[in-house]
Amino acid sequence: MTTTIDATTPPVGDATHAAGTDATAPPRRHLSAGELAAVRADFPLLQRTLRDGRRLVYLDTGATSQKPDVVLDAEQDFYTQRNAAVHRGAHQLAEEATEAFETAREQVARFVGADADEIVWTSNATAAINLVAYAMSNASLGRGGDAARRFALAPGDEIVVTEAEHHANLVPWQELAARTGATLRWIGVDDDGRLRLDELATVVTERTKVLAFTHASNVTGAVTRVAPFVARAREVGALTVLDACQSVPHMPVDLHALGVDFAAFSGHKMLGPTGVGALYGRRELLAAMPPVTTGGSMVEVVTMAGTTYAPPPQRFEAGTQMVSQAIGMGAAATYLAELGMDAVEAHEQTLTQLLLDAVASVPGVRLVGPADARERLATVAFVVDGVHAHDVGQVLDDAGVAVRVGHHCAQPLHRRFGVAATARATAGVYTSAEDVEAFREALAGVRTFFGLESAPGVPGGAAGKGTGAR
Amino acid sequence: MSTGSMEQLYQQVILDHAKFPHGRGLPTDGLGPAGASATAVVDHGTCAAQSHQVNPTCGDEVTLRVDLDTSGAAPVVSDVRWEGQGCSISQASVSVLHDLVVGADLARVDELGRHFRLLMSSRGAGVDEAVEEDLGDAAAFTGVSRYPARIKCALLGWSALNDALIRTGATAPATPTKETA
Known part of the structure; x- marks a missing residue:
């Protein structure tokens, strides 16, 4: 776990694709x-x-x-050596299991330039984005009190996404709009699949409460310049949600430097196991956000009359967690970091x-x-x-x-x-x-x-020579 | 490129139907545009309905309209018209379906549908000779049954036909029975 509370707004960075444009940067190391x-x-x-x-x-x-192997071994090691319920029980195994689970959180946090208490385990990246959307939904119903008011949406408010989004970063926002009466708008893409930065000024307005966008398209591979998005969102007081599923496994990502409010990424796309993903949220935002899934392990005091909730990230981790997968994801992050x-x-x-x-x-x-x-x-x-x-x-x-x-x-x-x-x-x-x-x-x-064209030196198409056709 | 399995999958008859599909094009005075389902329009011994089906894993689509002649003892398929987009397997399959079912009464359409589903679940082993004979051009899809991801492609048109027939209300097509071989 990391140290002090820092409620100040982080700087805006644009640590996207280095693109070889920075002449002062040291030459990048290739894999031999x-x-x-x-x-x-x-x-x-x-x-x-x-x-x-x-x-x-x-x-x-x-x-x-x-x-x-290191990922497969990490999961195997957990089950053969350390398996116990985490965050409960005082026996040695429980302590070791908890330590392994929390170490994985630190490994993943460090890998994306975040602090451990800013990383919430989710079952996948889709769940991470839905977590934010449903927390906002709950805030819109008044849950979370005054602190959560910044997450509340009402008719007249707007949610902005982009035309390049994976359904996971589109449909949850359509649904949030439908539940709250907010309006969904979007930034278009140009003919090459790049996001239309020029539309930021017109589409993102004072009415915008959330700006959700992908860091890298899972279709075109286009990498988003994050800085203009974050800058525009801050101008109008909107929260930013970054879909980092495709970027985190393939390029250096420093979420603090990027300055986004939330980010989602998955374990299985970054050499880790399925069944685990992560939500990054800036510390002060997670602290103010109402819970979504409720039940065991995410509470402070429960009486028959009511419940107070644990601080993040546990507040958002109800029920038994995907412990071995989280440990596998930690091992994957470490593997990539070492490369x-x-x-x-x-x-x-x-x-x-x-x-x-x-x-x-x-x-x-x-x-x-x-x-x-x-x-x-x-x-x-x-x-x-x-x-x-x-x-x-x-x-x-x-x-x-x-x-x-x-x-x-x-x-x-x-x-x-x-x-x-x-x-x-x-x-x-x-x-x-x-x-x-x-x-x-x-x-x-x-x-x-398919008989459309002959490759040089190959006469005719190869199709249709099968037997049995009538 | 390897030889054999691809040629078995993409038989010439499939490629031909994909390139020159039969029954393609919805009537403009029809039951609505491609992409929409529509329930029956009944008119003096005829009946028509339309079904739009999508394969959500790949986005393949077909909108199929079936026209029935209900003037006789048993309703007969008088026409099948369709519009669609998708892979050669899905498009060829609708074209072959058109040839098989136009002119058939509903009991016969049921039988053909059952036989085709049987072929698709054969995991490449095919079906017995009588059924294969019965399926005509549709028997060329045997190779598809070896690729689980493609079976849905071949069945897309048949699902649309089934749904459209239900929408005609002329008679509910019997549910496929397992024992029929």
């Missing part, structure tokens, strides 16, 4: 070939093969990451460029999102002309290449681009240039397979 090989060896799943002994090319890290997020980011920027080059090299394939590697993560969505994304994914899968297809839980963004679905390749710290090359080769065969 040897380091990458060692990293890959840490992930047992990457050693397996697919149907017919094919090599696995995992390019779906944006959906969920694979897990290194160095600057090195992880630099490695993935190389992969971003390779993925962009791969997509650009195949005729009939269109990128969705910014083409400049410096503005984005290694999350590369694309459309193959004449072939539906599902069919693209199927042919890639046949080559052992795992990508995601569909709308990636971002239907409005797809509608904005006039497509129902895209295919999306996403890299992670363990992704290699060979993976991207295998992806490129498989992608080059897609249109050929």
Whole structure:
């Protein structure tokens, strides 16, 4: 646990993608070939093969990451050595379990530039965003008293999101608006998928109470410049909620420096287990926020007449917690921190460029999102002309290449681009240039397979030679 | 690219139906735009209804209108028109459905639907020869049943047909029975 209460407003930073723009910054460290090989060896799943002994090319890290041994071991160690109820019981095991649980909180907090008491465990990032939305809902009903009034919404108030949001950072706000009578508005995206910063001045107004936006799009990979959002929100007195699911695993993130009020991220996308995510909230805000899920472990004094609540983060952690998963998430944060997020980011920027080059090299394939590697993560969505994304994914899968297809839980963004679905390749710290090359080769065969175009030297499409067709 | 499994999945008949779909295009004087379901319009021995179905995991959509001739003893499907967007499997499947059910009475439509669902649950093993024969072009979807994520694609149109038929109120299609093989 960290020390003093600091109720002052933190500074606004813009520690987004370094983008190599800061000439004074020390040169960023890349992963050497040897380091990458060692990293890959840490992930047992990457050693397996697919149907017919094919090599696995995992390019779906944006959906969920694979897990290194240290994470699996941390969970195993908890259950074989330390399992006991946390925050209750005075026996040695309970103490050790509690210590492991709280150490994980410190590890995760440090990883994102926060203090431990500003990190609330949630079951996933969706739950983290819903926690804020429902706390505001409760505040709107008068719960939490005067201190919570800043979270209250009423007709006439506005909630602002963006058109680029994952449904997890859109639907909870639609629902909050419906419950409170507030109005939902949104910032648009330009043709490259970048948020329209110019709309901040007009869409975010004195009526805005919440500004919820993604740090990095899970479709276009576009990284948001956080500073203008935070600055505008502060001008009008709105709370900021950052969806950091895609940024935290792939680039250095310092939440204090960014100056956001809340942030959500998940364990399973950052090499940790499923079933655990985290809500970051500035200390003074969490302290003023009414609880959402109520019951055991989140109380101070309970009488038949009423209840007082524990200070955060416990106030928001009712019931038995996902202890082993939290410990696994702590181990994942430590693993990434030891690799160095600057090195992880630099490695993935190389992969971003390779993925962009791969997509650009195949005729009939269109990128969705910014083409400049410096503005984005290694999350590369694309459309193959004449072939539906599902069919693209199927042919890639046949080559052992795992990508995601569909709308990636971002239907409005797809509608904005006039497509129902895209295919999306996403890299992670363990992704290699060979993976991207295998992806490129498989992608080059897609249109050929569907008889749309012959690759050089290959006469005709390969499709339709199966037997049994009538 | 490997050979075999992809060719088995994407048989020529599927690719052809995907490229040149049958029954596509909703009548403009119809029951409402694509994307909307509509309950029956009954008119002198005819009856029509429309169903909009979405596969929420991928966003594939189909809006299917069925027209029934209810003047005889048993209602007969006089037309199927549809609009949709999605992968080749989902679009081809609606096209094949159109060819199979237009002209069929509701008992026969039920039987075809049951047979197709049976094929989809066969995990690539296919169905016996008589059923396969019965399914005609739809038997080409055998390969789809090996890929659990794609089965929903092939069934999207059939779900829309089922829902549209219920909406006609002409007769509730019998629930698929397991013992039918």
